[in-house]
Amino acid sequence: MATVHVPFTSTPHAAALARILHVTQQAWGLKPRKDRLQSPAPAPAGTDMPCRPPPLSRRARLARAAARAFEAQVMAIRCRQVFVA
Known part of the structure; x- marks a missing residue:
């Protein structure tokens, strides 16, 4: 299993929850990878419509x-x- 730096891991429970969240996001493809980070193409001149x-x-x-x-x-x-701790 790969190790990952996970912020907010002050307790073992927090670390476990953070790992679960990280794996879930990776499995569903919710976090953009570096190769997917591309700026959208600029809108043609004269168009006032927002890009959806x-x-x-x-x-x-x-x-x-x-x-x-x-x-x-x-x-x-x-x-x-x-707040409780």
Whole structure:
């Protein structure tokens, strides 16, 4: 198993949650990789229409929603650790 530098790993539980989040994001392809980081092409001159990203598939929308929900749960646990500990 590859090791990854994970921020906010003050406790073993926080480290485990951060690793789960990292693996989940990688598995669903939610974090942009360096080879995918490209700036979009500039809009043609004279167009005032804002550029909209292409619509996502249902699976991609559900994956993003699940990742956001999981990140919210992780953040809630971290906040609780800060205020309770």
